[in-house]
Amino acid sequence: MEKVLDFINVSKHYMDFSLKNVTFSLERGYIMGFIGPNGAGKSTTIKLMMNLIKKDSGQIKIFGLDCEKNNIAIKERIGFVYDENLFYGELTVQEMKDFIRPFYKKWDESLFARYIKEFNLPLKKKIKHLSKGMKMKFSLAIALSHHAELLIMDEPTSGLDPVIRNELLDALQFLLQDENKSVFFSTHITSDLEKVADFITIINQGEILLSKTKDELLEEYCIVKGRKELLNSNHQKHFIGLKKNKYGFEALAGNKREITKLFGDSVVVEKPSLDDILLFLTRKDEDRVSPH
Numbered sequence: 661m662e663k664v665l666d667f668i669n670v671s672k673h674y675m676d677f678s679l680k681n682v683t684f685s686l687e688r689g690y691i692m693g694f695i696g697p698n699g700a701g702k703s704t705t706i707k708l709m710m711n712l713i714k715k716d717s718g719q720i721k722i723f724g725l726d727c728e729k730n731n732i733a734i735k736e737r738i739g740f741v742y743d744e745n746l747f748y749g750e751l752t753v754q755e756m757k758d759f760i761r762p763f764y765k766k767w768d769e770s771l772f773a774r775y776i777k778e779f780n781l782p783l784k785k786k787i788k789h790l791s792k793g794m795k796m797k798f799s800l801a802i803a804l805s806h807h808a809e810l811l812i813m814d815e816p817t818s819g820l821d822p823v824i825r826n827e828l829l830d831a832l833q834f835l836l837q838d839e840n841k842s843v844f845f846s847t848h849i850t851s852d853l854e855k856v857a858d859f860i861t862i863i864n865q866g867e868i869l870l871s872k873t874k875d876e877l878l879e880e881y882c883i884v885k886g887r888k889e890l891l892n893s894n895h896q897k898h899f900i901g902l903k904k905n906k907y908g909f910e911a912l913a914g915n916k917r918e919i920t921k922l923f924g925d926s927v928v929v930e931k932p933s934l935d936d937i938l939l940f941l942t943r944k945d946e947d948r949v950s951p952h
């Protein structure tokens with residue numbers, strides 16, 4: 661399988677924040693959801709892959725090419741979908757398209773016309789008068805019209821109403837019927853990822869906590885609920901995160917089979933949501949158990 665995006669031990673240091681040895685990869689034809697709490701390092705990671713900031717160490721490859729040395733060739737093949745500050749507000753949709761078009765060798769005017777129609781975008785409206793959802797769709801239409809092979813989307817659904825969000829997610833899924841395309845999608849709306857993502861990568865405090873297929877994650881991990889008396893240190897080592905209250909405990913475990921063997925039917929074992937996994941992995945209280 662070809663890796664379209666490959667981060668190998670990438671670090672970047674700011675005064676009071678560091679991305680530490682970030683390693684993950686995305687294969688051609690898949691959607692990867694990139695999740696983490698506010699300030700986890702999602703935008704910094706995206707800025708690095710877009711070559712907007714320089715890494716301190718490690719390697720970033722896109723389509724197998726070093727991202728710093730091949731910036732222009734790579735940008736031709738990438739669509740960056742972002743809602744703010746990307747476009748000149750005073751230009752109309754049509755004028756903005758005419759401005760962008762010469763930058764791409766593979767620009768496809770008939771495809772652009774098709775997306776404008778499909779997304780219901782007003783060609784004569786100024787960019788600054790478009791709603792957030794429209795801006796996002798316009799950004800997506802531009803990315804698709806130059807036949808981008810990799811879409812990099814920074815929080816594409818945040819601030820969109822459920823109807824527009826669904827439309828955008830449907831458009832993404834439709835797009836991925838073309839197996840040549842891949843999507844890297846950062847968000848904190850985990851339900852969107854349950855719908856469209858093939859792979860999930862979780863980042864917290866500048867470190868990658870996990871990067872796996874969504875199915876693997878939702879099949880292997882489980883929520884365990886039981887009485888407090890059942891807890892001992894031997895049991896606790898099987899948990900990734902633990903919450904206790906007066907009556908009992910609730911924990912996240914990374915191996916459902918092991919838990920069933922250990923506790924039998926003295927506990928309730930439930931399928932976690934991505935939100936459960938994210939919350940347990942990134943909780944800060946004293947009962948947090950280190951991820952393994």
Ligand SMILES: Nc1ncnc2c1ncn2[C@@H]1O[C@H](COP(=O)(O)OP(=O)(O)OP(=O)(O)O)[C@@H](O)[C@H]1O
Binds near residue numbers: 848
């Ligand atoms: N240019 C910079 N100089 C110094 N610190 C920075 C700079 N850019 C980002 N940071 C810090 O890096 C940390 C991670 O920020 P980043 O924007 O990558 O997080 P994020 O996961 O995208 O968060 P959010 O979900 O809130 O957008 C933050 O603490 C931020 O203050």
